[in-house]
Amino acid sequence: xxxxxxxxxxxxxxxxxxxxxxxxxxxxxxxxxxxxxxxxxxxxxxxxxxxxxxxxxxxxxxxxxxxxxxxxxxxxxxxxxxxxxxxxxxxxxxxxxxxxxxxxxxxxxxxxxxxxxxxxxxxxxxxxxxxxxxxxxxxxxxxxxxxxxxxxxxxxxxxxxxxxxxxxxxxxxxxxxxxxxxxxxxxxxxxxxxxxxxxxxxxxxxxxxxxxxxxxxxxxxxxxxxxxxxxxxxxxxxxxxxxxxxxxxx
Numbered sequence: 241x242x243x244x245x246x247x248x249x250x251x252x253x254x255x256x257x258x259x260x261x262x263x264x265x266x267x268x269x270x271x272x273x274x275x276x277x278x279x280x281x282x283x284x285x286x287x288x289x290x291x292x293x294x295x296x297x298x299x300x301x302x303x304x305x306x307x308x309x310x311x312x313x314x315x316x317x318x319x320x321x322x323x324x325x326x327x328x329x330x331x332x333x334x335x336x337x338x339x340x341x342x343x344x345x346x347x348x349x350x351x352x353x354x355x356x357x358x359x360x361x362x363x364x365x366x367x368x369x370x371x372x373x374x375x376x377x378x379x380x381x382x383x384x385x386x387x388x389x390x391x392x393x394x395x396x397x398x399x400x401x402x403x404x405x406x407x408x409x410x411x412x413x414x415x416x417x418x419x420x421x422x423x424x425x426x427x428x429x430x431x432x433x434x435x436x437x438x439x440x441x442x443x444x445x446x447x448x449x450x451x452x453x454x455x456x457x458x459x460x461x462x463x464x465x466x467x468x469x470x471x472x473x474x475x476x477x478x479x480x481x482x483x484x485x486x487x488x489x490x
Contacts, residue, residue: 260466263316263341264459265302267294267334268326268354269373269427271452274298274305277320277459284309285456294333302341314345318469320462322453323351324478325381325398326373331477339472348469350462351478355383355398357457358426361450362387367421368395370410372428372436375400380428381480382406384415400481403432407439416440427451 262277272294275285286305291297306313319342321334335351342349358371366388373381380403384396395415409415416422424436425446436443 260317260463261311261315262318262320262459262462263302263306263313264320264352264455264462265298265334265338266322266354266357266453266455266458267298267330267337268322268324268453269330270327272297272301272330273453273455274301275455275459276305276309276311277456277463280460280463282456282459285454287452287454289452294330298333298337302337313341316341316345316347318462318466319347319349319472320352320458321349321475322354322357322455322458323475324354325375325400325480326354326453328477328479331479335475335477339475342472349472349475350465350469351475352458352461352465353383353398353478354453354458355381356385356392356394356461358451358453359383359385359387360392360457360460361425361454362423362446363390365421367423367444368415370406370422370424372403372406372424372426372432374428374431375481378402379481380406380432382428384410386420398478398480403428403435404439407436410440416442425450 264275266273271289272291273287276283319338321338324331355371359369362369369385369387375381379400381400383398386393386395421444423444423446429445
């Protein structure tokens with residue numbers, strides 16, 4: 241039996257390895273990050289606010305990051321990536337890079353929702369949290385989570401929708417009320433912030449420094465979902481809509 245199979249069997253049986261090291265990355269937007277998570281704690285994180293091409297910075301950054309952590313790739317137990325939704329090109333770069341690293345050292349991988357990781361940037365108060373990323377073509381990637389007593393619970397699934405549809409769901413279902421604040425977070429606010437404010441005046445926008453997806457959050461989520469790990473060959477981006485090329489073909 242291969243080393244990877246042994247490791248997968250251990251995780252799927254519910255036995256978490258002692259001192260499990262998780263290398264997490266995110267390339268889902270114009271920012272990027274790499275993080276090391278161990279024992280439910282973010283040990284170190286490298287954040288790059290603005291990148292032009294993920295394929296240029298990612299591998300050198302990972303190599304430097306691991307060197308600074310005094311670790312080799314073979315010492316990583318689990319690889320995690322923000323698998324979407326987000327930039328199609330960015331997601332492909334992140335997923336393919338992670339698959340290559342994990343395959344080389346026979347380790348399992350896990351893909352994590354970028355919107356869930358983004359919602360985790362809000363920590364200070366109980367609230368409804370709506371992460372929004374610009375999906376272009378007049379749409380946003382969004383979801384809805386409830387943060388209560390430090391626990392984040394998903395309320396709505398990740399989706400690509402017109403922002404008007406998202407706001408209609410929020411208002412028509414009675415989810416927005418005075419008892420719990422509604423916080424929007426993410427770079428979709430740059431494009432649709434005025435619309436959101438005009439439709440839901442009582443909404444709150446998170447500070448702009450919280451709008452980037454964090455690889456640290458991706459690693460923390462992965463650590464809580466160790467029973468869902470897969471082999472590198474099974475890992476795929478989660479786009480939530482067809483690509484530009486597919487749209488034109490149809």
